[in-house]
Amino acid sequence: xxxxxxxxxxxxxxxxxxxxxxxxxxxxxxxxxxxxxxxxxxxxxxxxxxxxxxxxxxxxxxxxxxxxxxxxxxxxxxxxxxxxxxxxxxxxxxxxxxxxxxxxxxxxxxxx
Amino acid sequence: xxxxxxxxxxxxxxxxxxxxxxxxxxxxxxxxxxxxxxxxxxxxxxxxxxxxxxxxxxxxxxxxxxxxxxxxxxxxxxxxxxxxxxxxxxxxxxxxxxxxxxxxxxxxxx
Numbered sequence: 001x002x003x004x005x006x007x008x009x010x011x012x013x014x015x016x017x018x019x020x021x022x023x024x025x026x027x028x029x030x031x032x033x034x035x036x037x038x039x040x041x042x043x044x045x046x047x048x049x050x051x052x053x054x055x056x057x058x059x060x061x062x063x064x065x066x067x068x069x070x071x072x073x074x075x076x077x078x079x080x081x082x083x084x085x086x087x088x089x090x091x092x093x094x095x096x097x098x099x100x101x102x103x104x105x106x107x108x109x110x111x112x
Numbered sequence: 113x114x115x116x117x118x119x120x121x122x123x124x125x126x127x128x129x130x131x132x133x134x135x136x137x138x139x140x141x142x143x144x145x146x147x148x149x150x151x152x153x154x155x156x157x158x159x160x161x162x163x164x165x166x167x168x169x170x171x172x173x174x175x176x177x178x179x180x181x182x183x184x185x186x187x188x189x190x191x192x193x194x195x196x197x198x199x200x201x202x203x204x205x206x207x208x209x210x211x212x213x214x215x216x217x218x219x220x221x222x
Binding site (some may be wrong): 031033035040041042043044045048050056058059090092099100101102103104105106 | 142143145153154155156157160162199201203204208209210211212213214215
């Protein structure tokens, strides 16, 4: 295992509430990523980080923000959750921001 | 933009060989990766092709043709445990993140 955990693993929240998902790694990898996975859409990149305090947007970043204050932690925040953000969220890490990524176990988020 | 196209479903029987194709359109190209994901699990890395040709890892092989913007994953001696979703992926233009295809669901029957 690549030493990557996500918390919480499951969450149900109401529309309009803020939600923060946490990704924690013990591998000291430079790059960290947040994806969402929905039926028929595969894995879509939300945001990623290439170092502490260095982040960039992915293809579906609207409605999401991220922060990385320590190498080991990458937080994904939904400022005001909407039902369209119901999804499974995966965090991933890699050494060089390229082809081999290690994924966390995922967080299943339901927005009611 | 950047996109990767792959079939949504493939079915096969145990012991058979199956090929999952992936065609891509990218602004810059750093190579093609393949990931496997079992139902309810996380994606796991299978293989990577930076150059044209075939890469073999046990029962799985991956092929890339840069001139055709095309690659495939070849699974031999299929087993029931190979039933999963398979994703091709390629780096974004900056080479800093991966863009994934929508995935191919492989169902292996006995």
